[in-house]
Amino acid sequence: MNQMTIGNATLYCGDCMDILPTLPKVDAVITDPPYGVRDDEWDAMDEREFARFSMAWMSVAQTLAPDAMIFGYMDNAVHKLARMLYPRVRPLIWAKPPGSQLSGASESRRWFAFEAIFHCHQGETWSVVEARDTNVAQIIKAAREREGLTRGAVEVQIRGKKTGLCYRWEEGGCLPTAEQVAALRRVLNIGDELDEALQASVTRKTETMAAARQMASANSAGKSDVLTWRTVTEGRHPCEKPVGLMYELIDGTTWRSLIDPFMGSGSTGVAAVQTGRKFIGIEREPKYFDIACKRIEQAVAQGQLFAPEPVKQVQEALL
Numbered sequence: 478m479n480q481m482t483i484g485n486a487t488l489y490c491g492d493c494m495d496i497l498p499t500l501p502k503v504d505a506v507i508t509d510p511p512y513g514v515r516d517d518e519w520d521a522m523d524e525r526e527f528a529r530f531s532m533a534w535m536s537v538a539q540t541l542a543p544d545a546m547i548f549g550y551m552d553n554a555v556h557k558l559a560r561m562l563y564p565r566v567r568p569l570i571w572a573k574p575p576g577s578q579l580s581g582a583s584e585s586r587r588w589f590a591f592e593a594i595f596h597c598h599q600g601e602t603w604s605v606v607e608a609r610d611t612n613v614a615q616i617i618k619a620a621r622e623r624e625g626l627t628r629g630a631v632e633v634q635i636r637g638k639k640t641g642l643c644y645r646w647e648e649g650g651c652l653p654t655a656e657q658v659a660a661l662r663r664v665l666n667i668g669d670e671l672d673e674a675l676q677a678s679v680t681r682k683t684e685t686m687a688a689a690r691q692m693a694s695a696n697s698a699g700k701s702d703v704l705t706w707r708t709v710t711e712g713r714h715p716c717e718k719p720v721g722l723m724y725e726l727i728d729g730t731t732w733r734s735l736i737d738p739f740m741g742s743g744s745t746g747v748a749a750v751q752t753g754r755k756f757i758g759i760e761r762e763p764k765y766f767d768i769a770c771k772r773i774e775q776a777v778a779q780g781q782l783f784a785p786e787p788v789k790q791v792q793e794a795l796l
Contacts, residue, residue, distance in 0.1 A: 478490065478491035479763075479766070481770050483770065483773050483774050483777050484773075484777035485750060485753075485754070485755045485756060486746055486749070486755075486756040486757075486758065486773050486777065487756070487757050487758075488740070488746070488757075488760070488766070488770055488773065489757075489758070489759045489760075490760060490763055490766040491759065491761055492761050493534055493738035493739065493759045493761070494533060494534060494537070496738075496759050497538060497736075497738060497759070498537060500541060500736065500757060501541075502541050502542065503541055503542050503734040503735060503736050503755075503757065504542060504543070504544060504731075504733055504734050505542050505543075505544040505546065505730070505732045505735050505736075506538045506539075506541070506542045506544075506546070506547070506736050506737070507546040507547075507726060507727070507737055507745050508545075508546075508548070508736075508737045508738050508739050508740075508745070509547075509716055509718055509739060509741065510531070510534065510547065510548070510549070510555065510738070510739050511527075511530070511739065512527070512549070512550065512553065512555075528554040531554040531555050531558055532554070532558055534738060535547075535558050535559070538738060539562045541736060542736060543598070543599050544596075544598045544599070544732070545559070545563065545596075545597040545598075546569075546595070546596055546726050547559060547594070547595045547597065548571075548592060548593070548594050548595075548718075549593055549594075551568065551593055555595065556568075556593070556595060559595050559597045562597070563597035563598060563599070564598075564599055564600050565596075565597070565600045566596070566597050567595070567596045567598075567702070568593045568594070568595055568596070568702075569593070569594040569596050569702045569703075569704060570591050570592075570593065570594070570702060570703045570704065571591060571593075571594055571704050571705075571722060572590065572591050572703050572704065572705040573589070573591060573592070573705075573706070573707065573708050574705060574707055575588075575590070594704075611650060612674040612677065612678065613646070613650075613652060613653070613674045613675055614646060614647045614648070616667065616670055616671050617643070617646050617647055617653075617661065617665070617667070617671070618647045620661075620665035620666065620667045620671075621643070621647075621665055623665075624664075624665055626664075626665075628643035628644055628647070629643070631643045631661075631665070634660075634664045635657065635661070642657075652675060652679065652682075653675070658671060658672070700725075700729060704722060704725050704726070706722040706725075707719065712742065713742040713765070713772075714741040714765055714768070716741060717741060717742050717744060718741075718744045720747050720748050720751075723744050723745045723748035723749075724748040724751065724752065727748055727749065727752055727754065728752065732754060733754060733755060734754060734756075734757075735749050735754050735755070735757070736756075736757045736758075736759075737756070737757070737758045738759045739759070739760070740759055740760040740765070740766070740769050741760060741769065742765050742772065743760075743770070743772045744772075745758070746758045746769060746776075747772050747773055747776045750776045751776055751779075756773075758773075
């Protein structure tokens with residue numbers, strides 16, 4: 478096994494099944510694995526061998542990273558296994574413009590114009606927490622008990638019938654309207670403390686709603702699930718991916734560290750170092766490993782071209 482460190486990139490020449498179990502945890506796996514469809518020695522597998530191979534490497538990779546972007550086909554073992562390993566799997570589409578297909582990339586006189594990329598993740602969650610405000614409820618309840626009234630009696634005096642309104646104020650933390658406050662002051666002889674508590678509650682509720690709107694805006698969609706990039710038809714690897722495509726998969730995420738177990742000629746590594754991510758790449762073919770090293774070394778020499786997006790923290794308004 479050969480190991481190289483170039484800037485924030487650590488590159489291994491060897492079998493990923495030997496190397497993956499020795500690696501630290503990272504944020505995401507981004508890779509284009511063998512499909513078992515080519516005649517190359519590293520890809521020549523029948524359907525059973527391919528299924529076993531996919532189960533082996535994906536099971537280990539999933540323990541290292543909570544998220545993944547994996548190229549594959551909708552009906553092959555990669556897709557099926559991804560759905561077993563990750564709570565959420567959503568296909569993204571790599572659309573290939575006409576004229577950029579590889580030679581022979583067609584069937585039934587129709588060329589292959591797209592490729593699936595499985596976005597495997599834990600499911601996105603965020604929340605703005607508004608704890609129940611009990612100050613108004615306590616004031617209403619204390620005043621009602623001083624007057625010796627039941628909840629139903631208060632409601633009858635305010636609304637003319639029992640409606641459960643007083644229960645919602647005292648137990649549900651609901652806030653009375655201005656008209657209801659005036660009626661409560663009359664029926665229960667409540668002083669200014671109700672007005673003060675109500676104003677404080679309204680202010681905190683307004684702040685919580687503002688935080689919720691801010692989080693909704695920060696988590697709104699900004700990119701399509703269709704990514705259009707021309708195929709690399711004369712690349713350094715028979716399955717070389719456009720650096721721009723890999724950059725677009727990384728851009729906008731909160732990932733800070735990535736693994737590519739099938740690095741090939743290093744497109745993922747180039748995109749990773751250009752956006753300031755830490756990168757671990759594994760490639761078993763020495764010829765492609767050397768190419769990847771040179772490309773990533775050149776990218777590191779250029780420096781970071783794009784600033785990674787700041788980590789989005791879940792905001793909680795504890796009211």
